[in-house]
Amino acid sequence: MSFRQNHLLGIEQLAPDEITTLLDLSDEYVTLNRSAEKHGDALNGLTQINMFFENSTRTQASFELAGKRLGADVMNMAMQASSIKKGETLIDTAMTLNAMHPDLLVVRHPHSGAVDLLSQKVNCAVLNAGDGRHEHPTQALLDALTIRRTKGRLHRLNIAICGDIAHSRVARSNMLLLHKMENRIRLIGPPTLVPSAFAELGCEVYENMEEGLKDVDVVMMLRLQKERMDGGFIPSEREYYHLYGLDAEKLAHAKEDAIVMHPGPMNRGVEIDGSIADDINRSVIQDQVEMGVAVRMAAMDLLARNLRARRAAAADAA
Numbered sequence: 660m661s662f663r664q665n666h667l668l669g670i671e672q673l674a675p676d677e678i679t680t681l682l683d684l685s686d687e688y689v690t691l692n693r694s695a696e697k698h699g700d701a702l703n704g705l706t707q708i709n710m711f712f713e714n715s716t717r718t719q720a721s722f723e724l725a726g727k728r729l730g731a732d733v734m735n736m737a738m739q740a741s742s743i744k745k746g747e748t749l750i751d752t753a754m755t756l757n758a759m760h761p762d763l764l765v766v767r768h769p770h771s772g773a774v775d776l777l778s779q780k781v782n783c784a785v786l787n788a789g790d791g792r793h794e795h796p797t798q799a800l801l802d803a804l805t806i807r808r809t810k811g812r813l814h815r816l817n818i819a820i821c822g823d824i825a826h827s828r829v830a831r832s833n834m835l836l837l838h839k840m841e842n843r844i845r846l847i848g849p850p851t852l853v854p855s856a857f858a859e860l861g862c863e864v865y866e867n868m869e870e871g872l873k874d875v876d877v878v879m880m881l882r883l884q885k886e887r888m889d890g891g892f893i894p895s896e897r898e899y900y901h902l903y904g905l906d907a908e909k910l911a912h913a914k915e916d917a918i919v920m921h922p923g924p925m926n927r928g929v930e931i932d933g934s935i936a937d938d939i940n941r942s943v944i945q946d947q948v949e950m951g952v953a954v955r956m957a958a959m960d961l962l963a964r965n966l967r968a969r970r971a972a973a974a975d976a977a
């Protein structure tokens with residue numbers, strides 16, 4: 660097994676062989692999840708705490724399901740009702756939970772770097788479920804699994820990431836992962852949402868959607884992250900949809916067998932036409948959700964193996 664991490668904080672820390680290990684194990688969990696019983700024992704006896712300081716549907720539900728399917732005791736902290744509301748700091752809250760001996764801590768936080776900081780204060784495995792604009796590693800991994808299973812490979816593909824790149828942790832994690840796996844990445848959107856500096860990361864930048872989509876294998880759409888915008892980044896949603904919303908006319912510029920992806924939550928009629936999102940011949944959006952459970956099972960399984968090995972080594976040395 661080649662997975663050497665103590666935490667899953669970002670794609671930045673992962674080597675290509677670790678990404679492959681994680682995706683190979685995820686494939687096994689897809690099979691398990693499609694079976695009648697759906698239960699494994701990789702996390703038996705372990706405690707998983709989910710701390711979501713931002714709203715979530717997909718990520719929180721799939722982490723909870725993943726933990727339960729592998730036998731962990733799973734607790735969802737109701738952060739809106741926690742002592743954070745009384746002025747307790749993130750670190751004090753984390754230290755308090757750490758004293759209860761969790762093994763896996765899953766954290767979503769609005770500030771970039773908060774999850775990394777927290778991982779330095781606790782003695783369990785920490786998984787980043789999205790921190791500010793920084794990273795959303797399990798989203799990029801589930802996207803990679805979806806692409807690999809649909810296209811039969813995860814290298815030398817032309818992949819377009821479209822829309823609000825500037826505010827998106829999903830885009831950043833995907834750029835890092837797809838670049839490590841040697842794909843060609845195009846970023847498409849208005850200059851206000853696609854900083855040209857991203858060209859330095861080895862991506863091609865397009866302002867025109869039709870030009871950018873020409874002959875791509877994968878079209879990845881992104882939501883306008885209004886909660887992270889502090890000014891007028893687009894003239895209007897109507898104008899944005901006209902120029903950058905994915906409809907049949909624009910999709911016709913991509914390869915005939917190009918797939919359409921979206922991490923969700925989706926704004927129909929803003930970044931994507933509803934009929935494209937629901938087209939079972941092109942859209943893999945529901946597959947992405949399915950892959951999310953398997954990827955989170957694999958990530959927690961691999962981190963738990965390393966955690967148990969570290970603890971066994973420490974016990975031997977004592």
Ligand code: CP
Nearest residue numbers: 715716717718922923
């Ligand atoms: N893609 C994603 O992170 O969705 P949620 O915000 O619903 O978790």
